[in-house]
Amino acid sequence: MLNVIIVDDEEFARSSLYFLLQENCENVRICGIAKSVDEARELLLNEDIDLIFLDIAMPGKNGFELIPDAKAHHAQVVFTTAFDQYALKAIKASALDYLLKPIDIDELRETVEKAAKLIKHNAPEADKSESLKQLASVLSDRSEIRKLSLPNGQGYTLIGVDEIIHIEADSNYSVFHLENREKITVSRILKDYEEILPDDQFVRIHKSSIVNLNYLKEYNSKNGLEVLLKNGEKIAVSRRRASVFVEKVKLYTSFTSEK
Known part of the structure; x- marks a missing residue:
């Protein structure tokens, strides 16, 4: 099982992702939901988290400010955002994946499977780098978001x-x-x-x-x-x-x- 937290300041986004994960990803256990980076940090201190679904544009601290904490706790990060223009910065932050809202069910399943494989096999940095290259390739193939x-x-x-x-x-x-x-x-x-x-x-x-x-x-x-x-x-x-x-x-x- 993957221990997961959801971090998003929008109530609809939190509940929607919670429902999608519950209904479509049997290997996920949702350990907590946070409305801010500070709340997410508390969850990371109190739970052994494998995967973070992280919004970027939030009041106060944005999602990128949680990255050092995620790395310190060896948690993978999947960015969830309505702003596709953050893609390049997400890659530089070594995100496992990048999901554009509203989240597509098939893309969500693929992301969870990717995370499960990396965590199960305790993937070396080379494999993680390859995953990032694939993400960069997918994003660069997209036409400019309009x-x-x-x-x-x-x-x-x-x-x-x-x-x-x-x-x-x-x-x-x-x-x-x-x-x-x-x-x-x-x-x-x-x-x-x-x-x-x-x-x-x-x-x-x-x-x-x-x-x-x-x-x-x-x-x-x-x-x-x-x-x-x-x-x-x-x-x-x-x-x-x-x-x-x-x-x-x-x-x-x-x-x-x-x-």
Whole structure:
């Protein structure tokens, strides 16, 4: 049996993965569920854990900060995340595998089988390195991810990156303004999306705003620098971000004109 813990700050993600493991992986014993890195550290101290299913983007400490603890306790790590752009960093952190939410049952089974084989045979570092190479190969074969999975409380809403007009911060939430005029509010801070969206297309123009340059109609300095988007919305550009914004626009327009 594999002793497993689940680490995720989203209740739906925790319960969904718990159910999938219980129903599809007979060789798994779930020893605990944690909402944060600190809670996971407590579980590692009190249980002999073989495998950690670990979310990355969590409030406070992100999943990567648990890696040293996992290594110290000889536990394998499988990252579970809605952000595919973390893939390369996951490989560098020596993750056993990388599952994109919503988690596919067949991929989950394969991951558990892979973990069981490594742990059963006490695989040497060479075998683990080969496993990482295979993971890197699979991820590099994927075309650039152009979708986001936005948690909605009961599950996930899948949206295309190109559907996003702009994102605004609302305290610890982010509000997505979409091409179809729909708005989706997500319990993630704006910085999480600033880090994973393509930075040649999306620009943080204010502490509370990220805009998609695809929807930029004009910008001017009549009332301080502001942008006009194709949906008619006007958004101020902060002074400290103005020069970066202008440079990004220049690069973006020269790149799109070459296409």
